[in-house]
Amino acid sequence: MVENNSMIKDKQGFTQLNMPEAEVYYAPHFFTKAESDLYLQRLTEEVAWQQEEIRMFGKQLPLPRLTAWYGDKGYTYSGLYNAPQPWLPVLLELKEKVEAASGDKYNSVLLNYYRHGQDSMGWHADDEKSLAPGIASISLGGERGFAFRHRTRKDLPPVKLTLQHGSLLLMQGATQQHWHHQLPKTSRPIAPRINLTFRTIVG
Ligand SMILES: O=C(O)CCC(=O)C(=O)O
Numbered sequence: 001m002v003e004n005n006s007m008i009k010d011k012q013g014f015t016q017l018n019m020p021e022a023e024v025y026y027a028p029h030f031f032t033k034a035e036s037d038l039y040l041q042r043l044t045e046e047v048a049w050q051q052e053e054i055r056m057f058g059k060q061l062p063l064p065r066l067t068a069w070y071g072d073k074g075y076t077y078s079g080l081y082n083a084p085q086p087w088l089p090v091l092l093e094l095k096e097k098v099e100a101a102s103g104d105k106y107n108s109v110l111l112n113y114y115r116h117g118q119d120s121m122g123w124h125a126d127d128e129k130s131l132a133p134g135i136a137s138i139s140l141g142g143e144r145g146f147a148f149r150h151r152t153r154k155d156l157p158p159v160k161l162t163l164q165h166g167s168l169l170l171m172q173g174a175t176q177q178h179w180h181h182q183l184p185k186t187s188r189p190i191a192p193r194i195n196l197t198f199r200t201i202v203g
Pocket residue numbers: 110112121126137146163181182183195197
């Protein structure tokens with residue numbers, strides 16, 4: 001569900017969000033309910049989830065979510081180096097499906113496991129020089145709010161959506177240069193959620 005946005009284009013079940021200087025497409029039912037339930041179960045069981053820590057305010061703090069990094073190349077974000085683990089069959093299957101839908105090719109995937117509503121991801125852009133602009137984001141499990149805000153144009157309202165079980169969000173073009181995004185905490189009781197962002201590390 002897209003809250004305060006008009007649909008400006010439809011391609012293969014995708015709605016393009018009305019965001020200047022961005023190319024963002026959302027398909028709420030990219031996977032069927034049965035497929036989504038099965039992928040959620042497989043990923044919960046098969047992925048080597050880790051509790052990473054980051055240094056903030058002079059302290060080592062646990063990230064408010066579990067993470068895992070798979071693919072051909074390692075990746076550094078928030079000062080954390082993620083050594084790649086070899087692709088699991090289930091991840092290669094998902095990679096093929098999102099590549100066919102987006103027209104992009106990916107060589108790695110970051111997985112996030114949000115155990116409850118207090119797990120979250122703060123405002124950021126995936127704009128590292130080592131990343132190609134196209135990112136494909138799959139959501140499985142408890143539905144969570146997600147928001148974009150323009151990095152400099154304060155006249156533009158934030159764009160909010162609910163990321164549904166089995167949905168696919170494509171962030172392409174100049175999106176990361178001009179917009180930040182976040183997955184805020186919620187006080188609602190909420191089922192665990194898995195997010196996969198397929199990415200391309202260049203160089
Ligand atoms: O869990 C989400 O939907 C957000 C993930 C995200 O922003 C990221 O991995 O950069």
